Structure formats: C-alpha cells, structure tokens
Amino acid sequence: MASEQSFALPGYSLRIGSTLDRTTVVKFMERTYRELDPQQPTDHIAATVDRFLGRDTPLWWVDADSAASPVGALWLGQATDQRSGILHPYVLMLYVAPAHRRCGIATALLAVAETWAQQQGHRQISLQVFSDNQAAQALYNRLGYQSEAVLMKKKLSEETVEEI
Structure with a gap:
C-alpha cells in the first residue's frame, strides 16, 4: 500500500487515498479526458476505475490550503514490461487542476x-x-521518461465480418 511520503510544496499537502475515493477518482479521470478532447466519450471511465482501483494500487491526493477539494492526484496500477516480463508500477492517472498547474505538483507527485x-x-x-x-x-521527457513503443491502432468498419 502507499506509505507516507514527504511533499514539500508550500501551500499544498499530500494524503494517501483509498478505494473509498472511487467517485473522486472517476471525476478526476473524466476531467482529464474532457480537457484533452471535450467530444471524447467518458462513459467507460467508471468501469475502468472499478476494474483497477484496489488496495494494491496506490493513490495520492494533493490538497491546497485554499481549496475544499483535492487539486491533484496520482494513481498507480501495475503493468508488465513487454520486453522483460517484469511487473512494475504504471501511472494510471496524473492530474493537476488547471489553476494549480506549473507549481511543481506533477513533478512532486512523480517523485x-x-x-x-x-x-x-x-x-x-x-x-x-x-x-x-x-x-x-514535455514534463515526462524533462523528468527522464523515454519513449519505448508507439501505440498504433486501426479503426475497423462496424459491418459484421463473415466467418471464414
């Protein structure tokens, strides 16, 4: 589970989340998707959160002295490295509210x-x-993250394909 971590940003504090925060996790993920593309569907997010949010997926919230609700969040899941097969943490969600961006919150959360x-x-x-x-x-590159793969996809027609 998530252990106590230091978080030295003036005006902000870090707290550990839990499965009881499901509704807030869904809300934050929906915000992320809508900010990137307001037309993008978000109806799948609740099911994704239900599938992955658990005691073994650490979750941290950032609270601001000036805000009633969290202004940032980081949620880790697990992934398997495609080359080595090693199980490792995977960032499922990193979100900082627009009014609190460029204050070092995302960098501190990744630390x-x-x-x-x-x-x-x-x-x-x-x-x-x-x-x-x-x-x-740009943030991830600055922090030393490197591209390792390119996700490619092809949209298929909605017509039913006949069995071969």
Whole structure:
C-alpha cells in the first residue's frame, strides 16, 4: 500500500487515498479526458476505475490550503514490461487542476511515485500519454521518461465480418 511520503510544496499537502475515493477518482479521470478532447466519450471511465482501483494500487491526493477539494492526484496500477516480463508500477492517472498547474505538483507527485516504487523494490515506472498532449510529454521527457513503443491502432468498419 502507499506509505507516507514527504511533499514539500508550500501551500499544498499530500494524503494517501483509498478505494473509498472511487467517485473522486472517476471525476478526476473524466476531467482529464474532457480537457484533452471535450467530444471524447467518458462513459467507460467508471468501469475502468472499478476494474483497477484496489488496495494494491496506490493513490495520492494533493490538497491546497485554499481549496475544499483535492487539486491533484496520482494513481498507480501495475503493468508488465513487454520486453522483460517484469511487473512494475504504471501511472494510471496524473492530474493537476488547471489553476494549480506549473507549481511543481506533477513533478512532486512523480517523485513520490518513484520513491514509493523504489521502496517496493521496483526498478522502473511506465506511463502512457496521448500523442497530442504536448505539455505532459514535455514534463515526462524533462523528468527522464523515454519513449519505448508507439501505440498504433486501426479503426475497423462496424459491418459484421463473415466467418471464414
């Protein structure tokens, strides 16, 4: 589970979340998707949270002295490295409210994740970022994350394919 971590940003504090925070996790993930593309469907998010949110998926919230609700969050899941087969932490959600961006919150949250991962004996963390999210890509590159694969997809027609 998530252990206590230091979080030295004036005006902000870090607290550990739990499965009881399901509704807030869904809300934050929906915000993330809507900010990137307001037309993007979000009806799948609750099911995704239900599938992955658990005692073994650490969750941290950032509270601001000036706000009633959290202004940032980091949620880690697990992934398997496609090359080595090693199980490792995977960033399921990193979100900072727009009014609190560029204050160092995302960087501090990723440092918390790295410390936690090292304490658990992990040697890597991975994440996926949308190709049009240039700000996030710049942050991750600056923090030493490197592209390792390119996700490719092809949309298939909705027509039913006859059995071969």
